[in-house]
Amino acid sequence: MRLGVLEHGHGRAARWFQKIVVTLMRHEVDDVVKTAMHRPGFFGRPFLAYGQEVLRGPSFWTAAEREHLGAVSSELNECPFCVRVHTETARLAGHRDVRPELAAVISFITLLNRGEVTPADAAAVRAAGVPSEALVEALHVNAVFNIVNRMGNAFGWSWDSDDHVRVAARVIQRTRYRLPGLVLR
Numbered sequence: 055m056r057l058g059v060l061e062h063g064h065g066r067a068a069r070w071f072q073k074i075v076v077t078l079m080r081h082e083v084d085d086v087v088k089t090a091m092h093r094p095g096f097f098g099r100p101f102l103a104y105g106q107e108v109l110r111g112p113s114f115w116t117a118a119e120r121e122h123l124g125a126v127s128s129e130l131n132e133c134p135f136c137v138r139v140h141t142e143t144a145r146l147a148g149h150r151d152v153r154p155e156l157a158a159v160i161s162f163i164t165l166l167n168r169g170e171v172t173p174a175d176a177a178a179v180r181a182a183g184v185p186s187e188a189l190v191e192a193l194h195v196n197a198v199f200n201i202v203n204r205m206g207n208a209f210g211w212s213w214d215s216d217d218h219v220r221v222a223a224r225v226i227q228r229t230r231y232r233l234p235g236l237v238l239r
Contacts (some may be wrong), residue, residue: 060088060209068092071237079225081218084210086137086202087233094238102238105198114188115195118147119156119206123192124199127162130167133203135211140199142223158182159192175223 064072068091083091090098090193098194109120121144130137152160158179165171205211213219 060085060092060225062092064088064176065239067239068237071234072140078219080200081214081221083188084213084218085167085206085209089205089209090233091237096232098238102231102233105202108191108198108225110230113191114185115191116147116149117155118144118149119153121147121148122156123150123159123163123195125195127163127167127199128203130164131207132204135206135213135220136199137156137201138213138219138223139226142219143226146223146227154182155184155188161191162189163192164195167200204226 071091072088075081075083090102092098109124110117113120125137125140125144128140161173162175162179165175176189180186182238184192184201213222
């Protein structure tokens with residue numbers, strides 16, 4: 055179900071921002087940004103700050119690995135909107151091989167999303183060389199994507215084309231998940 059407010063329910067600064075983006079990028083602002091700009095005080099600012107810290111702040115995991123983990127979480131949650139853009143963002147960030155620590159975390163996240171994770175599974179991840187703090191960081195990445203995936207699936211978020219996906223991935227890579235503060239008022 056598409057939400058009409060995502061197309062028409064934004065403040066003046068957000069409407070101007072969208073017009074500028076369409077003019078420069080030749081694509082609509084993506085649905086995550088439209089949602090964040092709709093009620094910035096309730097969802098937009100807090101969620102984007104959390105996501106920016108989790109996905110681009112200091113971490114044991116590279117930005118590419120976090121993007122890959124986000125794509126995996128999105129695949130597990132059957133969210134094609136996020137799988138497409140975060141697979142491309144991971145590629146742009148330089149993701150190539152999955153190191154053993156990331157493979158262990160992916161197995162853990164898979165079990166977690168199925169509701170089958172146990173303390174022994176966490177111990178196995180740590181035994182694979184993943185520090186406890188890095189496991190927590192991976193859980194935060196999974197949390198960000200669990201929220202966005204559910205919204206994307208519920209609200210029917212979509213891309214206009216493969217080019218739109220590539221443009222969005224480049225924007226994510228360049229902006230590091232930051233939006234101009236003016237549009238989040």
